[in-house]
Amino acid sequence: MDLFLDLYGFLSVVLHAGELMARSVLVGAIAFLGLLAVPLSRRLSPSEGAMLIGAARRAILWGGWLTLGAVALSAGLGAVALIGTLELPVSRALGASFVLSALGVMACAALALMLARRAVPPALPLLALALLLLVAAVSGSHAMSRVEDRLPMLAATFVHQAGAALWLGGLPALLLALRLKWSVAAAQAVGARYSVLAVAGVGGIVAGVVGYYLGYVQSPEAIYGTAYGAMSATKSVLFSALLLLGLANWLLLHRFAQAGGFLPRLRRFVECELIIGICIFGIAASLTAVPPAADLPDDRVTWAEIAERAVPHAPRLASPSHSDLGIPALQAQLDAEWRARTQSERPQAFIPGEGFLPPRNAFDIAWSEYNHHMSGFVVLAVGLVALLDATRRVPWARHWPLLFMGLAAFLFMRSDPEAWPLGDIGFLESLRDPEVLQHKLLSLLVVVFAISEWSVRLREEKTSSLRGKRGPAAYVFPIAMALGGFLLLAHTHAIANVREALLVELSHLPLGAAAVIAACARWLELRGDGTREARVARWVWPCCLVFISGLLILYREA
Numbered sequence: 001m002d003l004f005l006d007l008y009g010f011l012s013v014v015l016h017a018g019e020l021m022a023r024s025v026l027v028g029a030i031a032f033l034g035l036l037a038v039p040l041s042r043r044l045s046p047s048e049g050a051m052l053i054g055a056a057r058r059a060i061l062w063g064g065w066l067t068l069g070a071v072a073l074s075a076g077l078g079a080v081a082l083i084g085t086l087e088l089p090v091s092r093a094l095g096a097s098f099v100l101s102a103l104g105v106m107a108c109a110a111l112a113l114m115l116a117r118r119a120v121p122p123a124l125p126l127l128a129l130a131l132l133l134l135v136a137a138v139s140g141s142h143a144m145s146r147v148e149d150r151l152p153m154l155a156a157t158f159v160h161q162a163g164a165a166l167w168l169g170g171l172p173a174l175l176l177a178l179r180l181k182w183s184v185a186a187a188q189a190v191g192a193r194y195s196v197l198a199v200a201g202v203g204g205i206v207a208g209v210v211g212y213y214l215g216y217v218q219s220p221e222a223i224y225g226t227a228y229g230a231m232s233a234t235k236s237v238l239f240s241a242l243l244l245l246g247l248a249n250w251l252l253l254h255r256f257a258q259a260g261g262f263l264p265r266l267r268r269f270v271e272c273e274l275i276i277g278i279c280i281f282g283i284a285a286s287l288t289a290v291p292p293a294a295d296l297p298d299d300r301v302t303w304a305e306i307a308e309r310a311v312p313h314a315p316r317l318a319s320p321s322h323s324d325l326g327i328p329a330l331q332a333q334l335d336a337e338w339r340a341r342t343q344s345e346r347p348q349a350f351i352p353g354e355g356f357l358p359p360r361n362a363f364d365i366a367w368s369e370y371n372h373h374m375s376g377f378v379v380l381a382v383g384l385v386a387l388l389d390a391t392r393r394v395p396w397a398r399h400w401p402l403l404f405m406g407l408a409a410f411l412f413m414r415s416d417p418e419a420w421p422l423g424d425i426g427f428l429e430s431l432r433d434p435e436v437l438q439h440k441l442l443s444l445l446v447v448v449f450a451i452s453e454w455s456v457r458l459r460e461e462k463t464s465s466l467r468g469k470r471g472p473a474a475y476v477f478p479i480a481m482a483l484g485g486f487l488l489l490a491h492t493h494a495i496a497n498v499r500e501a502l503l504v505e506l507s508h509l510p511l512g513a514a515a516v517i518a519a520c521a522r523w524l525e526l527r528g529d530g531t532r533e534a535r536v537a538r539w540v541w542p543c544c545l546v547f548i549s550g551l552l553i554l555y556r557e558a
């Protein structure tokens with residue numbers, strides 16, 4: 001139980017992100033069926049209409065099962081955490097508001113699964129269930145806990161989540177439909193009708209954002225002065241990238257469809273929308289783990305503090321001694337006192353998961369800055385060599401993924417100096433700390449995509465034509481980059497000073513956003529295979545790496 005409670009803070013964000021995605025896919029698929037597939041099937045040929053309804057039906061089934069699993073797991077673990085922390089009886093824990101909300105969502109999902117088993121699911125009952133599901137989900141949101149302005153915030157949350165489901169939640173159903181064998185006219189009709197749903201979804205998202213600003217943010221200073229505002233701003237940046245992709249899809253459907261060959265390009269852009277959408281749901285989930293900006297009128301970071309922290313300084317090229325760090329220094333002091341008193345149990349300076357923040361001193365700050373700066377130089381080298389490889393004129397540059405192996409080893413050794421192999425805390429014991437766990441996961445991701453991408457480069461060297469010859473390993477790099485961006489966007493730091501924690505977070509949010517953009521660019525390059533957008537994307541993702549390296553090299557904590 002202790003280990004579970006230590007990791008629950010991080011797990012709850014990941015599970016809530018999965019719950020948001022699954023729920024949105026279910027509602028979006030139902031909207032796709034009731035508002036697009038069924039009405040449009042009457043205008044298509046019988047075979048095309050049946051294919052369209054079948055694609056929507058499959059999306060509903062997937063969304064329903066995913067919703068049941070994600071919501072049950074999230075609510076179940078939340079109830080376990082409630083029982084473990086407050087020592088409540090099971091009956092009282094099951095009566096918690098978030099559990100009741102989850103039960104309502106699961107009941108709606110189960111009924112939707114039953115209706116979707118029919119060859120032609122009934123549209124109106126499913127749409128009614130989707131609305132009930134959203135109502136049940138909103139009843140367990142931030143808005144329900146508000147003492148003032150509860151109804152307006154509930155309405156804003158409902159509209160925002162409904163808009164996200166219409167647009168982002170409907171993307172899997174659209175992608176399933178676009179993969180079918182259509183005539184050009186039928187494919188264009190499906191895409192054009194979905195554009196209407198997407199525009200309505202964008203309207204709902206924007207309306208919800210306005211409501212959130214008025215209820216949860218309330219001032220421009222809160223946007224950069226609080227964690228809630230900064231994360232919301234990052235979410236808006238990624239939302240803007242989604243709007244650009246949506247605009248590209250609209251142009252393909254309404255301006256360039258007659259030129260032919262628009263369908264593969266449309267599918268690629270929809271896939272990129274899904275990647276960014278998943279990361280946006282990750283930010284949305286992490287927002288539920290921080291208090292709204294309106295509830296934190298004090299301890300806000302000022303613009304002057306941000307500007308002062310952003311002033312470039314020379315990077316650290318030398319690392320402090322490990323013995324000078326806060327935990328080793330305190331441990332040495334405790335060991336000396338222990339030997340003097342000959343106590344039976346040796347005291348520990350820091351125990352992962354105990355609930356107390358680890359001690360930090362100036363050397364800890366210097367250690368962290370050195371880690372970021374050295375990592376930045378490695379990423380800069382990777383980005384520059386990858387740009388050389390993009391020219392297709394420097395054969396040795398294709399081995400750039402090997403540079404990431406050095407970065408992975410560096411991060412594994414130095415990201416958490418209090419833990420093994422540098423510190424006294426064992427490897428498994430250190431994983432009780434969510435921050436340590438996230439660092440190790442990032443190191444593992446670096447190793448995985450470095451090896452897979454290097455194997456892809458070696459395979460490309462042996463093939464004269466790449467079309468149709470890429471295996472699953474080629475997609476490990478963009479998936480790992482997207483997952484790394486997700487972890488960075490959901491990453492939190494255990495620093496006692498809230499203002500200092502936000503200043504650190506302000507540097508990590510653009511890192512995560514840039515990683516997501518790089519992942520989409522690499523995905524477009526792989527899926528495009530020689531197309532114009534693939535040639536452009538081939539240069540975009542190395543530039544994103546160079547941008548990331550600049551943020552790391554200029555990183556400061558003081």
